[in-house]
Amino acid sequence: MKLATLKDGSRDGQLIIVARDLKTAVIATGIAPTLQDVLDSWDFMQPQCEDLYVQLNQGRAPYSFDFDPKNCMAPLPRAYQFVDGSAWLDYVELIARSRNNELPELFHSQPLLHQAASDDFIGPCDPVQISNEDWEIDFESEIAVITGDIGMGAAPDAAREQIRLIMLANDVSLRALIADDMIKGFGFMQSKPATSFSPVAVTPDELGEAWTKGKVALPLRTSVNGKLIAHPDAGRDMTFNFPQLIAALAKTRNLRAGSIIGSGAVFNRDANKGCSSLYGIRALEQLGGGDVTTPYLKFGDRVKIEMLDAQGKSIFGAIDQTVEQSS
Amino acid sequence: MKLATLKDGSRDGQLIIVARDLKTAVIATGIAPTLQDVLDSWDFMQPQCEDLYVQLNQGRAPYSFDFDPKNCMAPLPRAYQFVDGSAWLDYVELIARSRNNELPELFHSQPLLHQAASDDFIGPCDPVQISNEDWEIDFESEIAVITGDIGMGAAPDAAREQIRLIMLANDVSLRALIADDMIKGFGFMQSKPATSFSPVAVTPDELGEAWTKGKVALPLRTSVNGKLIAHPDAGRDMTFNFPQLIAALAKTRNLRAGSIIGSGAVFNRDANKGCSSLYGIRALEQLGGGDVTTPYLKFGDRVKIEMLDAQGKSIFGAIDQTVEQSS
Secondary structure, rough: OOOEEOOOOOOOOEEEHHHHHHOEEEOOOOOOOOHHHHOOOOHHHHHHHHHHHHHOOOOOOOOOOOOOHHHHEEEOOOOEEEEEOOOHHHHEOOOOOOOOOOOOOOOOOOOOOEEEEEOOOOOOOOEEEEHHHOEEOOOOOOOOEOOOOOOOOOOOHHHHHHEEHHHHHEEEEEEHHHHHHHHHHHHOOOOOOEEEOOOOOOOHHHHHHHOOOOOOEOOOOOOOEEEEEEEEEOOOOOOOOOHHHHHHHHOOOOOOOEEEEEEOOOOOOHHHHHHHHHHHHHHHHHOOOOOOOOOOOOOOOOOEEEEEEOOOOOOOOOOEEEEEEEO | OOEEEEOOOOOOOOEEOOOOOOOOOEEEOOOOOOHHHHHHHHHHHHHHHHHHHHHHHHOOOOEEEEEOHHEEEEEOOOEHHHHHHOOHHHHHHHHHHHHHOOHHHHHHHOEEEEEEOOOOOOOOOOOOOOOOHHHHOOOOEEEEEEEEEEEEOOOOHHHHHHHEEEEEEEEEEEHHHHHHHHHHHOOOOOOOOOOEEEEEEEOHHHHHHHOOOEOOOOOOEEEEOOOOEEEEOOOOOOOOOHHHHHHHOOOOOOOOOOOEEEEEOOOOOOOEOOOEEEEEHHHHHOOOOOOOOOOOOOOEEEEEEEEOOOOOOOOOOOOOEEEEEEO
């Protein structure tokens, strides 16, 4: 099942069901007004949404219309929780090496997670608004999952059962502001502005065999200004899978329905696949001994993040957005 | 105006208006079902709530009932954002000194803020559930504000205008888990379980002259097992006031209605007033050259956090909760 949220002038938008081929959609009339409502009562509402999804895919859903990602908000325009991980330890190590640091031993046994802002997400085709180009504007291309309720102390197997939906994310980062945030030691604050998500969130079954071992085993494609600069396989080299990330998070507290857990920048040891952030690409340039030539994003630059299935069809629709100066 | 949220079996509870003396309350029938709804449409709904509040205080509100904090959830049982500050630099310095650290210069110009979990808050009289006593269970007694929408780049004066409500918080902390979180450098994750809030959230005008310069100039009283152990003045020695905390947070992003900003542990340079965390009290003992004798919380211990007005009357009702072993 594929779900999205239409812009309707409200804070939470209008829940729609989107056809598997992303060509048509239908308002979930009579089921629930918002995606959070569905997550709050998943067992009751998911089968109703699924029935409508089947009708839509068969061309039998009344009042269906053409699906246009430009009219979408993030699937959850605001959420009660967003925790972003750094699940590819090779990526963390790449960054550390570029700064002449070593990874603490702890990083191999406990996943890196940070509590991120969740009150104001950016739609997939809406601009990323930043007030200052000198803040070294970057993307991070990620996978994210949305969970149901998860009790304190849940094991990874229990956590896996509560992964309701999967989507893509652009964890926008301001590299010039990270140093000050790190000195403070309280996590990312000013260096992580609002995050963007793909037009569509899908249930794990939509991925077929690509959803395996709590990972999404398909390349995550990132282009800047039309040029493909990264396509690492999100199923490869992931040190901690989603159930493990969630279980670490649930060690001392409950997670409530609608919690979003991000993977961190997708990265493969085979660096020919590029890197899902400019920061990582610049680290590769530096460690390769050459000049660091890849610039950070400028106003007007366009970032596209997408994942295609084995047949080359877009699964989640694309995050496709420009960077703009905020007014 | 005083607002609270009744337990009704739903995730967001039932909004009620509470009388100034905390003795009676009335359901906000016909206005809005939840506090988040009021915050989402504040300009429209606040006057309606205010009218009902006036009626209630005059004993004219139909269907009013006795107010019992035990039936309350947190005013916002879940929120789209909770950012907790450390606004008393003397407190931060106390902790740093107890570890033989010095404060980075940056701490004097930029407030410490960390993004905290907001999906599952604890009601004022509900137990704090922790699975392991060895995690060094602690409270932090704080003031917190709830904001309206605040645009990216807002100055402190603009931020102040958007402070809708004020309440008390118990930022429960697990001291034994903080070291690992700090090594990771991504902020507090496992060391900060769910936070509790006072029964009632009040509009700033309820504080009269005690709401001054973006601070709450009254003592914040904390008792453990009936013994008063801290009563520092929350208006004194606060390095960054609430408008400054909010403006720092809004530097690179919008804040949306219903964002909660916490002050961090209230502390006065005059250490005779005690300290709003056991960690701080233990640091005072250590630096005083004596034995560190104050223990962390054990299962069964009871923490009460309250603020009284100049006439000795409770403003927010009390956070009054026991620590329990989670099942």
